[in-house]
Amino acid sequence: MSEVKALVGAVKNENGVELNGFQLKPVVEQCAGCDRVRSFEDAQYCSSYPDPARKWAGGRCNFATHAKAETVKAAKVNPLKASKRAAKGR
Ligand code: SF4
Numbered sequence: 222m223s224e225v226k227a228l229v230g231a232v233k234n235e236n237g238v239e240l241n242g243f244q245l246k247p248v249v250e251q252c253a254g255c256d257r258v259r260s261f262e263d264a265q266y267c268s269s270y271p272d273p274a275r276k277w278a279g280g281r282c283n284f285a286t287h288a289k290a291e292t293v294k295a296a297k298v299n300p301l302k303a304s305k306r307a308a309k310g311r
Pocket of ligand 1 (some may be wrong): 248249251252255256257258266268269270276283286
């Protein structure tokens with residue numbers, strides 16, 4: 222597994238860790254392996270979203286670079302474009 226990059230620009234305050242005015246919460250289990258995970262001190266945070274647990278609460282995180290859910294993707298196929306692609310034989 223590649224090394225986790227450091228969280229740039231984060232500061233520690235009395236509530237925990239803050240980045241650009243956002244209070245950050247540590248990543249959750251589902252974030253493991255995502256390229257957006259950053260480490261700061263002895264915890265890991267998301268470089269794109271301050272509250273990873275909330276990002277996963279409604280299903281898969283849409284910023285996740287890992288664990289791509291094929292079913293989610295398939296459901297998003299535009300039927301018109303799909304039929305054009307099919308007509309072109311692609
Ligand atoms: S982008 Fe989503 S999956 Fe990746 S670290 Fe952030 S919250 Fe976790």
